[in-house]
Amino acid sequence: MFSSPEEALKYTVDQKVKMVDLRFVDLVGRWHHVTLPVSNFSEDTFKNGVAFDSSSIPGFKSISSDDMVLMPDSITGRIDSFWSEKTMAFICDVHEAISLKPFTHDPRSVLKKAEAYLAKLGIADGCRFSPEFEFYIFDQVKFINSANQASYSIAAEEMNWRFNDGDEAGSGFRIQHQTGYHAMPPRDRLFEIRTQIVSLMIENGIEVKYHHHEVGSAGQVEIEVLFSEPLEAADNGMLVKYIAQMTAQRNGKTVTFMPKPLNNHAGSGMHFHQFLHKGGKSLFYQKGEYSNLSSLAINYIGGLLHHTPAVMAFTNPSTNSYKRLVPGFEAPTKIFFGLANRSAAIRIPNYDDNEYLKRMEFRPGDGAGNIYLMIAAQLIAGLDGIVKKINPTDYNYGPIDENVTKLLQAEQDKIKSVPKSPEEALEALDKDREFLTSTGVFTDDLIDTWIDYKLEKEYKQMRDKPHPFEFELYFDL
Incomplete structure (x- = not known):
């Protein structure tokens, strides 16, 4: 929906959005989410992400490993159709908390790599x-x-x-x-x-x-x-x-x-x-x-x-x-x-x-x-x-x-x-x-x-x- 984080941030202000919902998929295929008050949603959310306990997510890190962060993809932003309070929802990639590199078990990041591999072959657009x-x-x-x-x-x-x-x-x-x-x-x-x-x-x-x-x-x-x-x-x-x-x-x-x-x-x-x-x-x-x-x-x-x-x-x-x-x-x-x-x-x-x-x-x-x-x-x-x-x-x-x-x-x-x-x-x-x-x-x-x-x-x-x-x-x- 948005071409950049800046556009998404402006929309939340102009449309008086109350909540921002960050969604990600576990290894099995279920969505999980965490919700931020719009006052806690900023450019830093897109840059550094929002931390979460990955040990509690099926197929992700063990309890002794580092936390992960959710990196919202601005292009996926849309107003949720069901919530009573006006809520902007984003689909997120999962990145390592320290390096901010894509987590190898994040299904969305895997599919991004598949698209990149196709592009590397050069046989199709x-x-x-x-x-x-x-x-x-x-x-x-x-x-x-x-x-x-x-x-x-x-x-x-x-x-x-x-x-x-x-x-x-x-x-x-x-x-x-x-x-x-x-x-x-x-x-x-x-x-x-x-x-x-x-x-x-x-x-x-x-x-x-x-x-x-x-x-x-x-x-x-x-x-x-x-x-x-x-x-x-x-x-x-x-x-x-x-x-x-x-x-x-x-x-x-x-x-x-x-x-x-x-x-x-x-x-x-x-x-x-x-x-x-x-x-x-x-x-x-x-x-x-x-x-x-x-x-x-x-x-x-x-x-x-x-x-x-x-x-x-x-x-x-x-x-x-x-x-x-x-x-x-x-x-x-x-x-x-x-x-x-x-x-x-x-x-x-x-x-x-x-x-x-x-x-x-x-x-x-x-x-x-x-x-x-x-x-x-x-x-x-x-x-x-x-x-x-x-x-x-x-x-x-x-x-x-x-x-x-x-x-x-x-x-x-x-x-x-x-x-x-x-x-x-x-x-x-x-x-x-x-x-x-x-x-x-x-x-x-x-x-x-x-x-x-x-x-x-x-x-x-x-x-x-x-x-x-x-x-x-x-x-x-």
Whole structure:
């Protein structure tokens, strides 16, 4: 919003701003914040930052290490849409307190290094990303995890099992199981809240393509945004989640970007459309080749497919992620690319087939990841394919234009599968980390911390807890 700290400071005075909110993302992908009275906001805030205890932030420093400082990025400044007192919010980078150098575990700084690496290669002016935001809107969610109890329950006005007696007003207009795609009111009961979310996104400078009901019949929706450069796309991604969550709360509802909150219902992904550009045109377009893809695009696709298992440690980092990646729900389970193929890990859309917007879509990802690391890992993997001239056909990564789930099993077995668990993805990342670390974008310490955190704080704890379904299977044996 602002071109300089001076402009931001002037705005806070002219607009009588009361509070300044500084926001930063932890390694896992959650926002944290600290709020300053405007009287304590000055040029020094931009120059020297605001100190905080990094030992309390997931994936950051240990308790014996130095403090960190938050360095607000003036271009991200905007008035918060929800607070009663007029509050200016900034997204911050995390720097070392003494040296003021970017912290190597700061996800936003990692993505900045990825952008710098692309610029250093000199092959493009930039790379543009457009995430798809799929999520569920529920009325109420309850979950319990204790020594003697483990359960969750979900209530949503669109659930087709909610009304058993049939006397609820409007209950005749239900979305039947897995038929919610582009549903029309009165079956689509979430149009108004989606419109509120999108209106606030636009108000906050996010360009929106459209919004609609998704396949899931229990409140699944989707919002697509227009293309932007990697850092802006990631910043906007955090803001989209915040706006969706806060708007839902205002309406007495709640949202989740969990990949698979409901058994046997459509999962929610976060697909990333992307292309390199130069001189205002897509470098992925070359008329006359397969799907009008340039050789540079083919190599970018080759690199991303070749490193997909490792990349998925960031794009699909949760235990819940792999409950979505199963056949029958338009989620990719095989590593290949194809034209308009929704069973592919990389789909080439057959629309916008022109020199300005030619792109590819990476489909495995979901909303449980850290969007800064997700975009950085994809970009570096694709660039590795260009540098090493990786041809996807050499590795049996396609192109395949038919639904692979319809192929004979023997043919399916010839195509490499995506990881089937977070442990598989982390193992792939551990073995295939060089493409990330050799560029200087990711450090070994960051990757080690990511692997250790996911294994120790999430996966092993999940594995060791008794599951309610185990009682159904084994209690009476």
